[in-house]
Amino acid sequence: MNYQDVLQQDTIDPLAGKRREFVLPDNMIYLDGNSLGAMPIAAYERSRQVTEQQWGLNLIKGWNADDWIDLPTMVGEKIAPLLGAAPGQVICCDSTSVNLFKVLCSAVEMQQGRSVVVSQKDNFPADLYIAEGLSQLGQGDFCELKVFEGSGIEDQLDDTVALLMLTHVNFRTGKLHDIRKLTKAAHDKGILVIWDLAHSTGVLPLSLDEWGVDFAVGCGYKYLNGGPGAPAFIYAAERHHASIRQPLSGWMGHRAPFAFDENYTAAPGVQQFLCGTPPVLSMSVLDASLSVFENVDMQVLRTKSVALGELFIQLIADNDSLGELTLISPKKSSERGSQVALAHPEAYSICQALIERNVIADFRTPDVLRFGFAPLYLSHQDIWKAVHILADVMASKIYSDEKFSRVQKVT
Numbered sequence: 001m002n003y004q005d006v007l008q009q010d011t012i013d014p015l016a017g018k019r020r021e022f023v024l025p026d027n028m029i030y031l032d033g034n035s036l037g038a039m040p041i042a043a044y045e046r047s048r049q050v051t052e053q054q055w056g057l058n059l060i061k062g063w064n065a066d067d068w069i070d071l072p073t074m075v076g077e078k079i080a081p082l083l084g085a086a087p088g089q090v091i092c093c094d095s096t097s098v099n100l101f102k103v104l105c106s107a108v109e110m111q112q113g114r115s116v117v118v119s120q121k122d123n124f125p126a127d128l129y130i131a132e133g134l135s136q137l138g139q140g141d142f143c144e145l146k147v148f149e150g151s152g153i154e155d156q157l158d159d160t161v162a163l164l165m166l167t168h169v170n171f172r173t174g175k176l177h178d179i180r181k182l183t184k185a186a187h188d189k190g191i192l193v194i195w196d197l198a199h200s201t202g203v204l205p206l207s208l209d210e211w212g213v214d215f216a217v218g219c220g221y222k223y224l225n226g227g228p229g230a231p232a233f234i235y236a237a238e239r240h241h242a243s244i245r246q247p248l249s250g251w252m253g254h255r256a257p258f259a260f261d262e263n264y265t266a267a268p269g270v271q272q273f274l275c276g277t278p279p280v281l282s283m284s285v286l287d288a289s290l291s292v293f294e295n296v297d298m299q300v301l302r303t304k305s306v307a308l309g310e311l312f313i314q315l316i317a318d319n320d321s322l323g324e325l326t327l328i329s330p331k332k333s334s335e336r337g338s339q340v341a342l343a344h345p346e347a348y349s350i351c352q353a354l355i356e357r358n359v360i361a362d363f364r365t366p367d368v369l370r371f372g373f374a375p376l377y378l379s380h381q382d383i384w385k386a387v388h389i390l391a392d393v394m395a396s397k398i399y400s401d402e403k404f405s406r407v408q409k410v411t
């Protein structure tokens with residue numbers, strides 16, 4: 001594809017106007033929306049409104065006057081359509097890790113007589129840490145974590161297994177799981193499934209209700225553009241609500257928090273996953289950020305995400321200076337999320353050299369360069385320019401400058 005074709009793609013892009021809803025620095029090509037989404041203008045405006053007017057002037061009256069107390073439910077209901085979830089099944093709260101803990105405990109408890117949690121070795125490590133921590137609680141008899149390597153997930157499923165815990169999009173390679181197929185395979189053996197949707201929500205069409213998913217967790221700061229450390233969410237299928245018992249039984253998950261009962265009675269629906277006071281500032285910002293999805297068809301979003309990924313892979317393959325970079329993402333876009341990963345022994349330094357040139361990608365140990373494609377604010381032209389800058393970095397070997405090898409705390 002030549003530059004004219006690329007420009008042409010932008011002129012017919014149905015989402016091209018969305019970029020104007022974001023604050024993006026001039027001349028920056030931001031290919032890291034899979035780590036931290038860009039800031040919607042609506043988010044910036046809400047942060048001012050919440051601090052200046054709500055907190056500043058209304059103070060504690062804001063809990064009722066500004067609906068702060070209802071934010072977890074309101075934001076959950078805004079995320080629900082992005083998950084293909086009917087109302088009453090999604091709640092916004094805590095971090096993905098904490099939510100995973102709550103959901104894991106509940107799901108294991110629901111599976112009387114089974115205690116094995118199966119997951120994949122290349123799952124996001126934090127998810128495995130949470131499951132490992134849980135498996136060590138008490139005498140270590142609450143659950144047993146079994147981590148397998150490679151494919152063949154179905155072979156791991158037998159009648160000792162309580163739970164299958166997987167991440168939809170692999171954080172390094174972007175490889176996708178088939179949620180519908182694996183959920184069905186697990187259900188056929190009486191196994192519940194928890195999906196981590198951190199890299200899918202807001203960028204892939206999801207149909208959790210239709211696919212029969214039991215539980216899911218995901219975060220607010222990647223493709224939902226909720227800002228650094230934005231709160232996360234839980235999806236719990238309605239059919240499970242009556243059986244849930246989650247251990248972080250904080251007052252916000254109580255049926256009547258302000259009755260100050262001596263004993264805990266869980267709220268009836270997905271609200272029982274709440275624990276403590278909601279982070280009003282960050283949840284308000286996430287609430288506002290979600291407005292960018294109004295009138296966005298997730299299939300259209302996916303079509304653009306695929307086009308950006310394919311363009312990137314094609315341009316890399318066509319450029320002789322980029323032969324040293326190895327594509328480790330699936331080549332077929334139907335098997336890939338919205339990111340492309342390239343491996344190189346000097347990946348860290350290459351990433352730093354790119355960042356210096358205002359192309360923002362990220363590095364994942366040991367040798368992976370990740371490029372994320374957020375279709376709401378990226379153009380085909382951005383991809384073209386980014387690949388040409390990458391080619392320049394590789395051809396000039398500028399990345400071998402010692403300054404690019406200094407490893408920072410956050411990579």
Ligand SMILES: Cc1ncc(COP(=O)(O)O)c(C=O)c1O
Pocket residue numbers: 095096097098124126127167171196198199219232
């Ligand atoms: C796939 C996945 N799961 C879980 C997490 C952990 O999320 P948190 O730090 O919000 O708990 C992340 C963080 O990036 C992630 O990418």
